[in-house]
Amino acid sequence: MKPAEVKIQNIEKSYEGVKALYNISLDIQPGELFGFIGPDGAGKTTLFRIMASLLLPDAGKITVSGLDVVANYKELRHILGYMPGRFSLYPDLSVEENLRFFAGVHGTTIKQNYDLIKDIYQQIEPFKNRPAGKLSGGMKQKLALSCALIHKPALLLLDEPTTGVDAVSRQEFWNMLKHLKKEGITIVVSTPYMDEASLCDKVALMQKGQIMDIEKPAVIVEKFGYQLLSIKSNRMFALLHDLQQFEHSLSAYRFGDSIHYIPESPIKDFNILSYKLAERGHSEIVIKETQAVVEDCFILLMQQSEKAHGINS
Amino acid sequence: MESTANNRVIHVRELVKKFGDFVANDHLNFDVYAGEIFGFLGANGAGKTTAMKILCGLQRPSSGTIEVAGFDVYKQSDQIKKNIGYMSQRFSLYEDLTVKENFQFYGGIYGLSATEIKDRTRQMLESLQMTTSADMILRDIPLGWKQKLAFSVAMVHRPKIVFLDEPTGGVDPITRRQFWEMIYEAASKGVTVFVTTHYMDEAEYCNRISIMVDGRIEALDSPAALKAKYNAATMDEVFIRLARAGVRSMNG
Amino acid sequence: MKGFIIKEFMHIFRDRRTMLILFGMPIIQILLFGYAITNEINNAQIAILDHSNDQSTREITQKILSSGYFALNTKLNSAEEIEKVFREGKIKEAIVFESDFDKKLRNAPPASLQLITDASDPNTANLLSNYTQAIALDYQKQLTAAMPAPARLNIQSTMQYNPELKGVFMFVPGTITILLMLISAMMTSISIAREKETGTMEVLLVSPLKPFHIIVGKVIPYILLSFINALIILVLAATVFGMPFQGSLLLLLLESILFIVMALSMGILISTVSNSQQTAMLLSMFALMLPTILLSGFIFPIENMPFPLQIFSHIMPSKWFIIIIKNIMLKGLGIAYVWKETLILVAMTFFFIGLSVKKFNIRLG
Numbered sequence: 001m002k003p004a005e006v007k008i009q010n011i012e013k014s015y016e017g018v019k020a021l022y023n024i025s026l027d028i029q030p031g032e033l034f035g036f037i038g039p040d041g042a043g044k045t046t047l048f049r050i051m052a053s054l055l056l057p058d059a060g061k062i063t064v065s066g067l068d069v070v071a072n073y074k075e076l077r078h079i080l081g082y083m084p085g086r087f088s089l090y091p092d093l094s095v096e097e098n099l100r101f102f103a104g105v106h107g108t109t110i111k112q113n114y115d116l117i118k119d120i121y122q123q124i125e126p127f128k129n130r131p132a133g134k135l136s137g138g139m140k141q142k143l144a145l146s147c148a149l150i151h152k153p154a155l156l157l158l159d160e161p162t163t164g165v166d167a168v169s170r171q172e173f174w175n176m177l178k179h180l181k182k183e184g185i186t187i188v189v190s191t192p193y194m195d196e197a198s199l200c201d202k203v204a205l206m207q208k209g210q211i212m213d214i215e216k217p218a219v220i221v222e223k224f225g226y227q228l229l230s231i232k233s234n235r236m237f238a239l240l241h242d243l244q245q246f247e248h249s250l251s252a253y254r255f256g257d258s259i260h261y262i263p264e265s266p267i268k269d270f271n272i273l274s275y276k277l278a279e280r281g282h283s284e285i286v287i288k289e290t291q292a293v294v295e296d297c298f299i300l301l302m303q304q305s306e307k308a309h310g311i312n313s
Numbered sequence: 314m315e316s317t318a319n320n321r322v323i324h325v326r327e328l329v330k331k332f333g334d335f336v337a338n339d340h341l342n343f344d345v346y347a348g349e350i351f352g353f354l355g356a357n358g359a360g361k362t363t364a365m366k367i368l369c370g371l372q373r374p375s376s377g378t379i380e381v382a383g384f385d386v387y388k389q390s391d392q393i394k395k396n397i398g399y400m401s402q403r404f405s406l407y408e409d410l411t412v413k414e415n416f417q418f419y420g421g422i423y424g425l426s427a428t429e430i431k432d433r434t435r436q437m438l439e440s441l442q443m444t445t446s447a448d449m450i451l452r453d454i455p456l457g458w459k460q461k462l463a464f465s466v467a468m469v470h471r472p473k474i475v476f477l478d479e480p481t482g483g484v485d486p487i488t489r490r491q492f493w494e495m496i497y498e499a500a501s502k503g504v505t506v507f508v509t510t511h512y513m514d515e516a517e518y519c520n521r522i523s524i525m526v527d528g529r530i531e532a533l534d535s536p537a538a539l540k541a542k543y544n545a546a547t548m549d550e551v552f553i554r555l556a557r558a559g560v561r562s563m564n565g
Numbered sequence: 566m567k568g569f570i571i572k573e574f575m576h577i578f579r580d581r582r583t584m585l586i587l588f589g590m591p592i593i594q595i596l597l598f599g600y601a602i603t604n605e606i607n608n609a610q611i612a613i614l615d616h617s618n619d620q621s622t623r624e625i626t627q628k629i630l631s632s633g634y635f636a637l638n639t640k641l642n643s644a645e646e647i648e649k650v651f652r653e654g655k656i657k658e659a660i661v662f663e664s665d666f667d668k669k670l671r672n673a674p675p676a677s678l679q680l681i682t683d684a685s686d687p688n689t690a691n692l693l694s695n696y697t698q699a700i701a702l703d704y705q706k707q708l709t710a711a712m713p714a715p716a717r718l719n720i721q722s723t724m725q726y727n728p729e730l731k732g733v734f735m736f737v738p739g740t741i742t743i744l745l746m747l748i749s750a751m752m753t754s755i756s757i758a759r760e761k762e763t764g765t766m767e768v769l770l771v772s773p774l775k776p777f778h779i780i781v782g783k784v785i786p787y788i789l790l791s792f793i794n795a796l797i798i799l800v801l802a803a804t805v806f807g808m809p810f811q812g813s814l815l816l817l818l819l820e821s822i823l824f825i826v827m828a829l830s831m832g833i834l835i836s837t838v839s840n841s842q843q844t845a846m847l848l849s850m851f852a853l854m855l856p857t858i859l860l861s862g863f864i865f866p867i868e869n870m871p872f873p874l875q876i877f878s879h880i881m882p883s884k885w886f887i888i889i890i891k892n893i894m895l896k897g898l899g900i901a902y903v904w905k906e907t908l909i910l911v912a913m914t915f916f917f918i919g920l921s922v923k924k925f926n927i928r929l930g
Contacts, residue, residue: 039485040456052771054929073927074773082771086764092579093572104568105772137357147768164402164482166356167513167549168556192483193512195549207485237497253490256547257517257536299486 003030003186004065004079004155006051011060013046020046022209024060028188028202033181036190037197037294038206044190045085048159051188052082064155078106081153081185083144085160091133095124095143098132099150106151116183117146120176138169145176149185156180158189162196174199194295205298212301217294224292224300226250227266229273230258233282242280251303258286260296320347322474322505323368328377330363337363338374339528347473350496350506352516355525356556361509362478364525368507369476370394382473395423398467401478405463408452412443415451415466423470430469437465457488464495468504475499477508481515493518513549524552526559569774569782576756577786583752591744591794595737595801609634609693611658612650614641619667621676625704629660634696651683658682658693670708674717684724694722737802738890739863741795742883745821746857749791749828750835751849753783757836758845767929776925784829791825792818811897817890820903823910824886828853830917831882837924857883885909 006028013021021043028034036044049055051062053073062069067076089098099121103110114121124142127135132143141161148156158177162170174196177187189200197203198217205212205220213220233239236259243252243261250262267273270287277285323345330338337360345351355361366372368381370390379386382396406415413434420430438444441461451459460480467475477496481489493515496506500520508519516522516536523533532539532555536548545551577583611629615622629635638656641647647659661679663669670676680697684690698720708716760766769779795818803810831853839845857863860874861883867875878884885906892898900907 039488040483042485049767049929052767054767054770056928077771077773080771082768084764084767088764088768090572090576090765091763093575097572097575101568101572102768102772105769105774107773164357164479164511166511166556167552168356170511171553194486237501240494253487254493254514254518256514257540295486302485302487 001154003184005030007063009061012058014058020209024211026204026214030186031184033187033201035197035200035203036206037203039192042206043209044206045159048157052157079154081148081156083148083158083161087140089132089144092131094129094131096128099146102147103150108151113150113152116152117149119179121146137165141173156185156187160190162191194298197294207302220294220297221292224297226262228290228292229261230288230290231261232258232286234284235282322347322382324380326378328379329375331375336528341530343523343533345505347505348500348503350500350519352519352522353509354516354522359525360528361525365476369399396473398472398475400463400467400480402482406451411448411450413447416469419466420469433469457484460484461492474505479509513552516548524555526555531555566778566782570785573786587790591798594740595798608636610638610656611635612639612641612656614661616664617662617666621667621670622662625701628704629700632700670716675719677719680722682724690724738887741798742886743857745791745825746828746853748794749787749825750832750853753787753829753832754835754845754849755842758839758842761840762842776927780833787829788825795821810894812893816900817893820889827882827910827914830921833921834917856881861887882913
């Protein structure tokens with residue numbers, strides 16, 4: 001089957017008067033690994049459910065390889081693989097029984113499409129008689145992915161597959177997605193972990209039902225447009241407050257083991273900054289210019305939209 | 314912050330917890346001190362949750378000496394519960410109550426008087442800049458704010474130690490940082506913060522970190538020391554190198 | 566669809582609680598009833614009105630009182646007193662020996678023995694009467710063995726307060742109805758709600774399965790299990806309690822299947838409006854169980870209900886099913902006498918199936 005193409009046009013959705021999605025439009029190319037990046041409440045799950053034909057939009061239109069998700073939902077469901085955010089296997093059935101059941105639901109068998117899931121399923125096959133409820137998070141995730149793939153879908157929708165999963169399992173999961181891409185499946189994935197954005201071909205940054213930006217991750221980072229300094233001192237907690245208080249500070253926030261500081265205009269001579277900090281009692285000061293990552297861009301975009309709309313928009 | 318026996322608030326020696334043949338916690342040893350932010354990391358299934366339940370007095374260990382806030386987990390779990398606060402991503406506040414009612418309820422549970430609850434509520438809402446939202450139903454409050462409220466509620470009875478189980482899961486990057494500022498503030502006032510997270514950048518914010526693998530503590534030190542020891546640029550690298558060696562999370 | 570049914574059976578067989586409810590409950594229910602009734606018979610208070618006071622009446626009285634089931638409350642002197650002691654609630658049974666009892670028994674049979682039982686508790690009344698008769702007849706047998714001509718007793722049993730013995734063996738039809746309702750409706754609604762809770766319903770909906778497939782796949786295992794249950798209850802009722810069985814077993818089983826299908830479709834209807842197992846359980850309890858128990862005539866006779874409730878009871882499927890079973894089991898009537906009730910059930914079944922398929926959402930929310 002050819003990988004699917006997704007066209008999202010002007011999608012709007014409200015729940016009981018609360019707007020969940022504002023006028024969402026974007027295209028996902030065949031064979032792309034597309035990521036929706038954003039915190040809980042950004043509207044990711046709602047959008048996924050509309051794409052999966054589980055929810056009706058209030059306005060707008062989505063087509064998957066030309067199939068309308070509302071009118072042609074029956075045909076669509078044949079080419080769709082969907083993994084909802086919650087654990088969605090039968091905990092009392094064994095690994096193998098789950099897989100066999102979901103194969104049967106799609107009118108296929110494990111054997112028919114074994115090639116596609118082989119790499120993933122082999123890792124859990126030694127435990128095929130164990131009830132799915134007794135698997136660890138990482139293994140559940142692999143099984144759920146196998147179940148979503150068993151009918152060789154043209155479009156794979158993964159709603160927050162890595163939420164609550166440890167860093168090792170997350171890394172493994174993304175490696176699996178990279179392999180799947182080669183099989184000619186369009187993969188759409190959502191995640192609240194900003195660092196996962198760089199693993200996608202293209203991402204949409206979402207916040208409060210709106211898309212703040214859609215680009216290749218490398219382009220998003222290039223567009224950052226400010227000087228970004230990574231600063232450390234012996235008193236990190238105080239350092240954050242001091243940098244935030246600075247006259248020409250646009251933004252300052254913790255980032256890993258340092259503070260990311262964005263001055264309003266680029267600083268050429270770090271000695272002045274260093275001196276100002278020493279004046280406030282800091283020592284062991286290290287100032288470096290650094291490359292922004294997606295999380296920096298996300299924070300900047302959020303601050304800009306909050307400034308534009310007021311805190312509670 | 315000093316590390317002496319005097320200000321030690323969690324004391325764990327040879328903690329073992331077995332479920333049948335399965336060893337969930339395999340001879341754990343560590344101390345946590347007053348005002349410390351202690352990161353408790355590990356892969357899914359490494360045994361973090363079990364250890365945390367034992368420290369909160371919710372589960373009995375199989376063997377070992379464990380003291381929390383100066384009390385013995387075997388005999389004095391009631392006193393322990395009075396001296397700790399607990400918050401998790403899943404269990405936090407009542408969605409159908411207002412902000413104020415949630416404070417009242419939890420304050421009441423810990424035996425605070427009505428005036429005390431009122432004072433604490435006002436005080437905490439002021440520091441959150443949420444005084445105008447006191448009568449809002451929790452359901453209508455954005456997730457990030459809810460998490461901050463949940464943390465405040467867990468602190469309503471001025472516990473010595475607060476346990477935070479993945480408190481920032483799914484929270485946006487700005488609110489996540491605001492949440493950590495609250496953690497710092499609590500720690501600066503002498504409250505011990507015991508926290509689990511899957512965000513490795515948050516691991517950097519802790520004073521010390523323990524990394525559990527297959528029921529054992531494989532590493533315990535400050536983030537800087539750990540990075541130096543494993544010759545890694547980030548905590549993410551340290552974590553992945555240690556956790557990869559484990560078999561349990563890979564095998565379920 | 567085969568896969569779906571197999572999977573459903575796995576869920577059922579792997580969950581100990583479900584299995585316990587499915588098969589433990591009917592057995593416990595029936596045994597409880599049986600046990601409660603045998604318990605009741607210890608030292609039942611009786612009154613005796615002896616018009617002859619001769620050797621035979623004394624011997625029979627002695628035999629009855631030494632059986633352990635009965636205790637003498639009062640000796641009466643006149644027939645007028647019978648009514649009085651019954652009304653005071655002191656006794657459950659009165660035994661009346663006619664005058665010249667011994668003489669009639671030996672020389673001019675039959676001798677008359679009258680049993681009057683308080684049938685406001687019909688099950689106990691029936692048992693008491695049966696026991697007394699058995700003891701008296703045993704005495705008659707002993708006497709006959711020692712005599713050239715057979716002695717003959719004429720025993721008249723009268724039920725006071727509830728002469729038609731309504732409610733005797735009522736509990737078996739009632740229990741069958743309640744259990745079938747409970748298992749069929751509650752279990753299916755809970756099992757669908759569980760899929761919503763765990764998120765698996767989302768995956769099923771997104772798959773090419775049609776709602777009809779999901780419903781049938783859910784329902785078939787429960788039809789089978791409920792049917793086995795109905796059989797267990799019937800066997801237990803017949804063996805443990807000695808429930809009489811008059812009519813056609815085939816007809817009864819067919820009617821049971823009809824009722825099961827009806828209850829299942831109600832269960833699916835409930836699941837379409839509940840998103841959690843708890844809601845499904847509560848809805849089944851309040852919307853199905855309570856009306857079934859209270860309004861079907863199982864406990865409270867429909868004739869005694871206030872008029873609005875009587876009307877309401879007509880829309881209770883269980884009411885019609887209880888009538889059908891009673892007619893078949895107790896009266897031995899055939900389809901010719903229950904076709905009207907059957908037709909009502911068929912209509913209700915179609916109504917609920919249609920409604921539940923229509924309401925079953927192909928999407929979320």
